[in-house]
Amino acid sequence: MQIRNEEKSRAAVMAVASGKGGVGKxxxxxxxxxxxxxxxxxxxxIDADLGLGNLDVMMNLSSRYNLSHVIDGRKTLDQITHIGPAGIEVICGGSGLDNIANLTPFQHHRLISQFNRLQDRADMIVIDTGAGIGQNVIGFCLAADHTLVVTTPEPTAITDAYAVIKVLTAQKYAGRISLLVNMASSIEEGKKICRQIANVAARFLGTAIYEAGILCRDEWLQTAVCMQKPVVQAFPKSPFSRGIRTLSHRLTNTIPMQIESEGFFRKVVNWFF
Ligand SMILES: Nc1ncnc2c1ncn2[C@@H]1O[C@H](COP(=O)(O)OP(=O)(O)O)[C@@H](O)[C@H]1O
Ligand SMILES: [Mg+2]
Incomplete structure (x- = not known):
């Protein structure tokens, strides 16, 4: 189905991906x-971890409705949007995206226009993806302007992060890819891993990887998770919170927020359609 191509100023989209689960996405x-x-x-x-989404648990937010209810037309996007900490708008994924393939052209159009309104009113959309390199993850990354790949120093996490970079490159991803090393035992260790991955990606894939930053292992984060509170609010001075704040400044200074775009969700939905 042909949907009008509307290039206009909309929220930039950043997907957070990793390949391996449990790395801190x-x-x-x-x-x-x-x-x-x-x-x-x-x-x-947006919690786009469609199988095991747990953003709601981390914020102690009860979400009875999710994207699957919007896709099947029982709820509107606004009805499933929660206002979270610091006024962020939070949307939980659910596992309904598979149903997109069964939508009628009218339902398909209605879904995309709701998403476009969302993208029009925001400055930035952050997508928390699931583990793996299946289409549920890669589809979101390919449609995003920027993919933040997260790894830890563990060899398995590094291999999986590299696999994400490799798949995105093979799919001719036009967005920016940056790498974040989490749970490092020191900034030096993290930087070394970042350089190694960037070198291998440049050499074997011809892909430029930007260093997003290093976050060290921090027990305050685990305490905050158990309290179901975001660590930047529960323990703003903890190392993890400081690191995230630095990352946030770096992002605001290096990547545009609102950009000219044909619409993220049109690309996502067309990918699944
Ligand atoms: N920097 C860190 N220091 C200590 N523990 C961490 C750190 N990052 C993540 N964790 C732990 O790993 C767990 C999984 O993190 P999560 O964000 O759910 O990963 P993912 O979304 O990639 O599966 C967290 O609950 C926390 O206990
Ligand atoms: Mg997760």
């Missing part, structure tokens, strides 16, 4: 979204 997405919002940006955070 959800905590990074949530706390980064809060810092960006505290700096005055209008932020939408």
């Amino acid at each position: 959800t905590n990074i997405s949530l706390n980064l979204a809060i810092c960006l919002a505290e700096a005055g940006q209008r932020i939408v955070l």
